[in-house]
Amino acid sequence: MNNTSDPLPPLAASAHVAHVKHALARLPGSMVNVDASRMAIVFYCIGSLDLLGVLETETSQVDRTSWRMWIWEQYVAGRYGTGFRPGPFMSTSVHSDQNGPHIIMTYTALLSLAMLRDDFSRLNRPGVLKFVNSCQNRDGSFSSMPNGGGDSDLRNLYCAFCICSLLGDWSSIDVERATTFVGSCRTYEGGYGQLPSCEAQGGTTYLAIAALRLAPPGPRPRLTAAEQARSEHWLVHNQDASGGFRGRTGKAPDACYCFWGGAALQILGAQDKLNAHAFTQFIAACQFPFGGIGRAPGQPPDPYHTYLSLAAVAMYAPRLEPGARRYGQWEFAPFDPLLNASGDTVRWARSHIPARRF
Numbered sequence: 001m002n003n004t005s006d007p008l009p010p011l012a013a014s015a016h017v018a019h020v021k022h023a024l025a026r027l028p029g030s031m032v033n034v035d036a037s038r039m040a041i042v043f044y045c046i047g048s049l050d051l052l053g054v055l056e057t058e059t060s061q062v063d064r065t066s067w068r069m070w071i072w073e074q075y076v077a078g079r080y081g082t083g084f085r086p087g088p089f090m091s092t093s094v095h096s097d098q099n100g101p102h103i104i105m106t107y108t109a110l111l112s113l114a115m116l117r118d119d120f121s122r123l124n125r126p127g128v129l130k131f132v133n134s135c136q137n138r139d140g141s142f143s144s145m146p147n148g149g150g151d152s153d154l155r156n157l158y159c160a161f162c163i164c165s166l167l168g169d170w171s172s173i174d175v176e177r178a179t180t181f182v183g184s185c186r187t188y189e190g191g192y193g194q195l196p197s198c199e200a201q202g203g204t205t206y207l208a209i210a211a212l213r214l215a216p217p218g219p220r221p222r223l224t225a226a227e228q229a230r231s232e233h234w235l236v237h238n239q240d241a242s243g244g245f246r247g248r249t250g251k252a253p254d255a256c257y258c259f260w261g262g263a264a265l266q267i268l269g270a271q272d273k274l275n276a277h278a279f280t281q282f283i284a285a286c287q288f289p290f291g292g293i294g295r296a297p298g299q300p301p302d303p304y305h306t307y308l309s310l311a312a313v314a315m316y317a318p319r320l321e322p323g324a325r326r327y328g329q330w331e332f333a334p335f336d337p338l339l340n341a342s343g344d345t346v347r348w349a350r351s352h353i354p355a356r357r358f
């Protein structure tokens, strides 16, 4: 484990800004052909600028307006309600139906618009709720598209819960059935698999724990003390000697799993069980010399690992030893581990997305 007296390399903030701005500049303005990865790239790039606190100063009003328009161009209506068109999030799979709304895309688009301080006047709230309802399956799980279309796994369920939470309206889905499904994905180790009987994995464990915490209170606690303790044990066990997190038992540490594992521990209130200095040391070592952050030291950077690494340190840098804070740059504004965005962006979303009540 890294020693807490080891100096922390500086955060190369301006190089990371250049990395994500370069990725944004490569996105063409036309959305005639929807590339399924583009919405995710926009989310990670704009999100990185948001976490670094430079979205207003490092981008022009013209660019921010064009990105908002670009996202709204993906907002489509169908017989199953309204939402944003498909794109992968945490996956590279591309669905064949590119024209209907997609639940992960809808979550991603709502948060990206909140980062860009959109007023959401174009959002059809009942339409979005109808769409989310149409994605719930009989076993409580969610598909990425209506009527069982696309993948069905915990990513979709988490996104459905985020959308209901942001809208402040859970009436369109069966929360009890959904949380029972989440419980069925729990493994003997304390982590969660993508589906029942699947091996526990860091990303899905985060999705499960965040979904259970987002859900409104039910007749019974969403997690028992014993279940929570097993999850904490499994998560802590996945931080290895380098300070980084493994996604699964026996795998190499990866910067994105620092986010999934670190955020899950934050949600469980077990953040003190993680070695924050070694954690930040690992991410600092994943910084690419020319900007951006890769999955491991020496690996090429990409917007996905850059965003999730910044989000990970945003949660833990305030817990660094006092001596480590002399570098200053590793201090970030508060981050919301449940919805995966900066605190300011989540506050904006929560005050602008819910239907106005007169």
Ligand SMILES: [Zn+2]
Pocket (backbone or CB within 6 Å): 254, 255, 256, 257, 295, 305
């Ligand atoms: Zn990764």
